[in-house]
Amino acid sequence: MAFAITQTCCADASCVSVCPVNCIHPTPDEPDFGHTDMLYVDPETCIDCGACADACPVDAIFPAGALTGPLRAYEDINAEYYAGRDVLASVAPNFHQWAPPSFTRILPSDFTPLDVAVVGSGPAGMYAVEDLLLHTNSRVTLIDRLPVPGGLIRYGVAPDHPSTKKIGETFARFRDHPRLRLRLGVHAGPELAGRHDAVIYAVGATEARRLGVPGEDLPGSLPAATVVGWYNGHPDVAAVDLSAERVVVVGAGNVALDIARILTADPDSLAGTSIAPAVLERLRSCKVREVVVLARHGPETAAYTRPELLALAARGGLVVDAHDSRIAAAVDAATAGEKAALLRGVPREAIDWSAPPPDGTRRVVLRFHSAPIAFRGDTEVRGVVVSGPVGDVEIAAGRVVRAAGFRGAPVPGLPFDEDTGTVPNVAGRVAPGTYVAGWIKRGPAGGIGANKTCARETVGTLLEDAVAGRLPLRRKGKRLLGRA
Ligand SMILES: Cc1cc2nc3c(=O)[nH]c(=O)nc-3n(C[C@H](O)[C@H](O)[C@H](O)COP(=O)(O)OP(=O)(O)OC[C@H]3O[C@@H](n4cnc5c(N)ncnc54)[C@H](O)[C@@H]3O)c2cc1C
Ligand code: SF4
Ligand code: SF4
Structure with a gap:
């Protein structure tokens, strides 16, 4: 039974150099490395020695047979990386071979310390x-x-x-x-x-990357760094007002998913984490029932990584807004391993954005093909206008978080x-x-x-x-x- 790399991998490659059979890829000298969400163990070559699990700084590696719950999918995710590709011939000429040694850090022995x-x-x-x-x-x-x-x-x-x-x-x-x-x-x-x-x-x-749409500086429109800093107890950030029932997050990268997940989490599931006690108390009393994540493109090219979406989908309470026929087409056409395939079991719903979010639940709605055109509001933000296939739509929301990237x-x-x-x-x-x-x-x-x-x-x-x-x-x- 091979080992498998799972969700928390941060691609620092610490495991690569300890693997005695060089079966963890992509390695830093392979073309995929700069773009990969995570590294993968080749189950065919792994000799089950466990050295990688000891070296991993974020506890991301486990024997595949010991994976439970949402992590079970990672046995296939690791194997899929190797399936059907002639890695030896095309991806990395040195695949499964040791690279030549490198001595770049050697200074002359009489060098005065820097x-x-x-x-x-x-x-x-x-x-x-x-x-x-x-x-x-x-x-x-x-x-x-x-x-x-x-x-x-x-x-x-x-x-x-x-x-x-x-x-x-x-x-x-x-x-x-x-x-x-x-x-x-x-x-x-x-x-x-x-x-x-x-x-x-x-x-x-x-710094927040600006969206360049009217109204983005209205009170109640917050940069992602403010919300993230708040729930992590950053000394420069004041408390965030969560009295709105619906929050729109502009952007669909991992930071957007982090924010959506935390704002809709069962507060009891966060107790015992590093979250500040005052933040936990505020989350217990917060009125947020729905976080709408706006993705500019379709589910096949969404900015979030596969591990983050997989974790959110496994938690439950995730819905896809079925407003555009391209979404169902992309999800249905996706093959295993493609991003859109992760949404296959996720409910799709035609949502009436003029109505308040449903009662009695906290949920995350993914809305694809939706770039914001304007933020609406007088003294405070009260909605976001997005373009859609059949005209513009206003999503009523009492808070907007701008998570469209940093600079x-x-x-x-x-x-x-x-x-x-x-x-x-x-x-x-x-x-x-x-x-x-x-x-x-x-x-x-x-x-x-x-x-x-x-x-x-x-x-x-x-x-x-x-x-x-x-x-x-x-x-x-x-x-x-x-x-x-
Ligand atoms: C919200 C968020 C969540 C993320 N989550 C993950 C995750 O789960 N997994 C993952 O792999 N990656 C994650 N990332 C990405 C990861 O955090 C970045 O790749 C990484 O932090 C970038 O490192 P850095 O050292 O360049 O910057 P930073 O981590 O921002 O460090 C910069 C440091 O410089 C200090 N500084 C700035 N100016 C000065 C100054 N003038 N004088 C003294 N000190 C100064 C700051 O206080 C700060 O401590 C996340 C990123 C964000 C924004
Ligand atoms: S268990 Fe051993 S052989 Fe398998 S990937 Fe980890 S270090 Fe390599
Ligand atoms: S599995 Fe662990 S050691 Fe290997 S690249 Fe990922 S975080 Fe680093």
Whole structure:
């Protein structure tokens, strides 16, 4: 009986290197890796040794025979990745072979230790810290503007995903490292450049992407970061008013599904998670009976990942608005493994949007092919107008959450690309001595694990500059006496 990877996989590839038979894919050097929701075990090759389960930081790997409930589907999901593809020939020439060794982290043995500042203690910052501490003799100053480290692991990942949050424990072990100095509650600025050999900015990207529709700034229209920050106890976020019976979430990515799931959850199911007690109390008394998730495209190309939709569908209380015949056609035509196939058992309903949501239940409605045209309301938002196949429709709603994506904010002293909301860089280098990693480097896409290869690339670039003598402070011969 093989092992199988399940829902919480964050694609950090920690399991890949411990598998003795190289049967976990895609690996970081394979083309699928940058786009995959998760990694998969090849059941034909797995020898059942369990090494991957021990290495996984988020408890995502189990013997396939031990999977129960909604996780049982992952036995087939793992196998489907390998079915019918000649992976050996076309996907990865090195499939089931060991890659050549790489020694990119070796500095000359007489190299004076680098003094590096890392700004941001989210995944990208922590993967950079890990690489610097484990593979070089650098001293690292880790700075975060918040009093609690972790970035979006602490303040973004939903509280009902405790296994995913567990990766924070993997990072926490570096806080006691003798070559790390942790500075929390410090808003870092351009002054760092004069104090360290190199600075890596891993400051994330959590500004709301604007929709550009009339009324989006009405009171009661909230950016996703506000709702997510609220239920995670973010110190900058005040309580969210949940007196509306219907909430519309614009966007259908995983963050939209997180919000829909939490707002419609049975509060008892959240007790015992990391959710703040005050938030739990407010959820108990909240009036929300329906969350409508608006997806711009059809179910075949929805932005959410398969594991997140699978979990929501398995929980129950999920409905698809049957307003457009293309939806049923896509679901019925989908083959196993395609996103739309996940909606096969989900009830479809023709919904009267002028009526209030049904009594006595909390549910999530997925409405595909629905881009918002305008937010309606005078002093407060009271509805969203969406385009439909037979004309525009107004969905009455007392709250709207804008979850149509994030963007980075300018970092003082660094160049900024307004179109992408990122800091322009080449392999993480903004200029010798100044680097970026994570969402501020490549844009707000990819789960926690995607930041590992991203941060490793940045650290590699930094070390290249160090060895080539390009770091400005060292060039000037100013060895550091003090640090930030
Ligand atoms: C709501 C939400 C839920 C998510 N859930 C999941 C999930 O379940 N699984 C998954 O795999 N991925 C998830 N992701 C994606 C994942 O969180 C990101 O891939 C990851 O957090 C990006 O890492 P980062 O280090 O670039 O940014 P962040 O995690 O945002 O970290 C940036 C850090 O920089 C700090 N900072 C910013 N500016 C300064 C400054 N000037 N001085 C000092 N410190 C500063 C911030 O306080 C923060 O701690 C989620 C993302 C969001 C938005
Ligand atoms: S159980 Fe062993 S052989 Fe199977 S995927 Fe995990 S590490 Fe590889
Ligand atoms: S989270 Fe990492 S270690 Fe765990 S299954 Fe996914 S890729 Fe493997």
